[in-house]
Structures are given as structure tokens and as C-alpha cells.
Amino acid sequence: MHPSTPKPRLSFWQLWNMSFGFFGIQFGFALQNANTSRIFSTLGADPSQLALFWLAAPVTGLLVQPIIGYLSDNTWHPKWGRRRPFFFLGAVLASIALFLMPNSHMLWMAVAVLWLMDAAINISMEPFRAFVGDKLDPSQQTAGFAMQTFFIGCGAVIASLLPTIYADYLGVSNVSVNGGVPDTVRYAFYAGGAVYLLAVLWTVFTSEESPPEDMAAFRRDSGKGLGHGIAEILDGFFHMPKTMLQLAFVQFFSWIGLFAMWIYTTSAVAETVFGTTDARSELYQDAGNYVGLLFAVYSGVSALAAFILPVLARLTSRKAVHMICLLVGGLSLASVFLIHDRTMLVLPMIGVGIAWASILTMPYAILAGALPASRMGYYMGVFNFFVVIPQIVSGLLLGFITEHFFGGHTGYTLALGGVSMALGGLLTLWVRDDAKAAA
Incomplete structure (x- = not known):
């Protein structure tokens, strides 16, 4: 259900401003997705260990997003509003982590920074989903999530290409020296830290939030404390709306595919196309740059598809x-x-980009129409369980499967991820969507 007072229809530029922060968030997220396995491998990680090290991403999401969703639902400041304090705090922490990540000189340091980075990204990202439900009438919610998807795609394109731009056009070294992270990756993360903070600040200072309609009831509910909130979060997991439960299965199999892609594309492309498994070789680093280009392709496609969907x-x-x-x-x-031809790899990335655009738009648009407005952030946080749980499952199992069933060949792991994503598509047939699919 939605509040009785109709929400004003926002202009294109208001949608732009409230979504622009996602450009920075995805800038950092894309740098992480395209380069984390490369950094881990350069610092000595074995391919069978990569999925386990990546557990930082889903575990922090599982812990942080529901709590941040609950806290942002129960926060109100006359100047900062409800969601924007969390945008700002997450952006500051994420920017610090982006500067620290490429300066890791040991594997355990990089893993530790990944935990910080993911926690920070989740702090700023989760309230952005609820922001759409807060500010937009149901007739504009699909367009609101599509605008977020557009900025996600644009940020990811530029971030994914940065190491290649530094190497090919600015003459920055792409070689690992003494087992360290190449300068191309280092400078890309520095740029990402700055862009993340500036983009989120744009949304913080150009968007406004409306106070709760019943301030007395809001203050009464928000005064119950975090302990009560955690109990509500756990209760909500077992009493979620039917539409959310149906979407949970779709999300589960979709995100197994995405997680497999982010973890294993670099090693798979290095082996099957560039002919190397030596993570400190120049060829492997070239493969890492090329994977950044491929990820830019799927991100660019998603940015364009966001307005077509x-x-x-x-x-x-x-x-x-x-x-x-x-x-x-x-x-x-x-x-x-x-x-086995690097140029032909662009074709599957176009298809992945179409799926990525829909994953970032349609489930949230369907879900927003089925949620009570007063608990939008809370339920969006609970819904994130079904983004992070499949990633945890992947982190625990994909390394074992790759080593013991696929002989260490990560290309087969990508194929398994693709099958999982397609299964998620078939499960969409069982989802109930009663809301009008309006722009």
C-alpha cells in the first residue's frame, strides 16, 4: 500500500539529480568487479581461492543492508532528510577504501580492504533503492529505477575502461613490479575514489526529501531502538510479501550467474584467449585490461537498454x-x-548487458509496487538477502566445483553461471506483478 497523499510527478532533471549518485557508486563497484580477482591473483591467490576471498561482498551486504534500510526508514533530519545521511557516510568510507585497495602489498591486506569497501558501498547504495519508493509515484517508479540503471551503466563503462585508457593513451605502466598492483589499476582506483564522493554529493545537495506525514507516529516508531529493528528484520524475512518471495528465487539464480562472471572472467579469458595462467605475467595483465573493456561493453549496453525496458x-x-x-x-x-577470439567476446557481453539492465530495474520496480511506503527501506534491505545469499553460496561452492569438477578451468564455471541465470529467467513466469508497468 502507498500513502494517501499523491506524490508530485518529478521532471526529467529531478529524476537525473536524485539518481546521479549511482554514477559514483557504480564507478567504485565496477572497479571492484573488474579488478579485484586480478589484484588477488597478482598478490598470489590461487584460482580456487578467489570465490572464497570474494565472500566479503555478500557477507557485508547481508549484515549491512537490512540494518541500514531499517535505520534510514527511522531517520529524519530537517536538513539532511532520511536517506541522504547514509549516502554521504557510505561515500566517504568507500572513497577511503578505493584509495587503499591498490596499495595493498599483501593478499590479506587486499581482502581486508575489500570488506571495508563492500560495507561502505552497501551503506550508500541500499537507501538509493528506497529513495525511488520515497519520492516517486508508482507510475514513475519504473522510470526512476531505469534512470538509476542508466547511471550504473555509464559509471561502469568509464571505470572498466580506465586501466586500458591509462595504459594505451597515457603511457602508464601495466606491468606488475615485484608482485605489486600495476600503476594502471592504482590510478584507476584513485580516480574512482574521487568520482564516487563527488557524484554522491551531487545527489545529496540537489535532492530534497519530504518529512513523514505523521511525525508523532514516526518518532514513536523510530524510538524503539536497533534491537527492535533487528527483531523486525528477522521477522520480515519469514513474513515477506508473496511477490518478494517469488522474486527471491529469480534473484537467487540470476546473481549466481553474475557472481561467477565477476570472479572468473579474467582468469578464463587469460587462459582461453591470451594463453596464460601466470597472474604476474604481462599477458595476464593485458587480459585484465581487456576484461575491463568487455565489462565496459555490457555496462554500456545496460545504460542504453535502461530506457528501452x-x-x-x-x-x-x-x-x-x-x-x-x-x-x-x-x-x-x-x-x-x-x-577463443578476443573480438568475438564482445557479442556475449551485449547479451549480458541486456540482462544486467533488467536485473537492476525490473525486480525493484515490481517489488516497489507491492511494498508499504513506510517500510520501503526495510523491505528493500530484506530483499537484498536474495542478492547476497546466492553470492555466499557461490563463494563457498564455486571454487570447489572449479577445482574438483572442472579441473581448474574457469571457463566452465562461467558456463555454469550462465545456466543459472537462464534458470532465473524461467522462474520469472511464477512471479505475480499486479502493479501497472508505467514509466
């Missing part, structure tokens, strides 16, 4: 669009291990 949803339905996008993305990801 709402139109297709109006013509058909949101769940039909999501199903088709996941099937396309899953089959595309599964095909990567069959390709």
Missing part, C-alpha cells in the same frame, strides 16, 4: 521483459567458454 514493459509486462532478458543474458554468458 520501460517501453517494452508497457507494451508487454515487466515480468515478461525480465524473463526474456535473463534468458538472453544466461545463454550469452554460457557461450563465453566456447570463444
Whole structure:
């Protein structure tokens, strides 16, 4: 249900301003996705260890997002509003982590910084999802999430290309010296720290939030304390709306595919296309840059698709669009291990980009229409369980499967991820979406 007072329809530039912070958030997130396995491998990690080291991402999300969602639901400041204090705090912490990450000289240091980075990203990212539900009428919510997806794609394109830009156009060294992180990656993370903070500050200072309609009731509910909030979070996990439960299964299999892609694409491409498994070799670092280019492709496609998906949803339905996008993305990801020509790798990344755009838009648009407005942040945080749980499962199992069933060949792990994503697409058929799919 939604509040009785209709929400004003926002202009294009108001949607732009409230979503621009996601440009910075995804700038940092894309640097992490494209380069973390590369950094870990350069510092001595074995391919079978990578998924385990990546557990920082989902575990911090599992712990942080529901709590931040609850806290942001129960926060109000006359100047800072409800969600914006968390945007700001997360941005400061994430920027610090982005500066620290490429200066890790030992594997354990890089893993520790990844924990900090993911916690910080989650602090600023989770309230952005609830921000759409707060500010937009249901008729604009799909467009609001699509605008976020557009900035996610734009930020990821630039961030993913940065190491290649530094190497090819600015003459920065792309070679690991004494087992350290190449300067191309180092400078890319420095730029990411600055962009993250500035982009989020843009949204903080150009967007406004409306106070709770019933301030007395809000103060009464918000005074119950964090202990009460944690109890509510756990209770909500077992009493979630039916639509959320249905989407949970779709999310589970979709994110197994994404996590497999982020962890293993660099090592798979290095082995099958560049012909090396030596993480400190120049060829391996070249493969890392090329994977950044491939990730820029899927991110760019997602930015463009973000504005097409709402139109297709109006013509058909949101769940039909999501199903088709996941099937396309899953089959595309599964095909990567069959390709040995670097240029041809662009094709499956186009399909992955279509799926990524829908993953970032449709589930949240469907869900927002099924949630009570007063608990939007809380339920969005609970919904994040079904983003992080599959990543935890992947972190615990994919390394074992890669080593013992695939003989260490990570290309097969990518294929397994693609099959999982396609299965998520089929499960979309069972999702109920009663809300109007309006832009």
C-alpha cells in the first residue's frame, strides 16, 4: 500500500539529480568487479581461492543492508532528510577504501580492504533503492529505477575502461613490479575514489526529501531502538510479501550467474584467449585490461537498454521483459567458454548487458509496487538477502566445483553461471506483478 497523499510527478532533471549518485557508486563497484580477482591473483591467490576471498561482498551486504534500510526508514533530519545521511557516510568510507585497495602489498591486506569497501558501498547504495519508493509515484517508479540503471551503466563503462585508457593513451605502466598492483589499476582506483564522493554529493545537495506525514507516529516508531529493528528484520524475512518471495528465487539464480562472471572472467579469458595462467605475467595483465573493456561493453549496453525496458514493459509486462532478458543474458554468458577470439567476446557481453539492465530495474520496480511506503527501506534491505545469499553460496561452492569438477578451468564455471541465470529467467513466469508497468 502507498500513502494517501499523491506524490508530485518529478521532471526529467529531478529524476537525473536524485539518481546521479549511482554514477559514483557504480564507478567504485565496477572497479571492484573488474579488478579485484586480478589484484588477488597478482598478490598470489590461487584460482580456487578467489570465490572464497570474494565472500566479503555478500557477507557485508547481508549484515549491512537490512540494518541500514531499517535505520534510514527511522531517520529524519530537517536538513539532511532520511536517506541522504547514509549516502554521504557510505561515500566517504568507500572513497577511503578505493584509495587503499591498490596499495595493498599483501593478499590479506587486499581482502581486508575489500570488506571495508563492500560495507561502505552497501551503506550508500541500499537507501538509493528506497529513495525511488520515497519520492516517486508508482507510475514513475519504473522510470526512476531505469534512470538509476542508466547511471550504473555509464559509471561502469568509464571505470572498466580506465586501466586500458591509462595504459594505451597515457603511457602508464601495466606491468606488475615485484608482485605489486600495476600503476594502471592504482590510478584507476584513485580516480574512482574521487568520482564516487563527488557524484554522491551531487545527489545529496540537489535532492530534497519530504518529512513523514505523521511525525508523532514516526518518532514513536523510530524510538524503539536497533534491537527492535533487528527483531523486525528477522521477522520480515519469514513474513515477506508473496511477490518478494517469488522474486527471491529469480534473484537467487540470476546473481549466481553474475557472481561467477565477476570472479572468473579474467582468469578464463587469460587462459582461453591470451594463453596464460601466470597472474604476474604481462599477458595476464593485458587480459585484465581487456576484461575491463568487455565489462565496459555490457555496462554500456545496460545504460542504453535502461530506457528501452520501460517501453517494452508497457507494451508487454515487466515480468515478461525480465524473463526474456535473463534468458538472453544466461545463454550469452554460457557461450563465453566456447570463444577463443578476443573480438568475438564482445557479442556475449551485449547479451549480458541486456540482462544486467533488467536485473537492476525490473525486480525493484515490481517489488516497489507491492511494498508499504513506510517500510520501503526495510523491505528493500530484506530483499537484498536474495542478492547476497546466492553470492555466499557461490563463494563457498564455486571454487570447489572449479577445482574438483572442472579441473581448474574457469571457463566452465562461467558456463555454469550462465545456466543459472537462464534458470532465473524461467522462474520469472511464477512471479505475480499486479502493479501497472508505467514509466
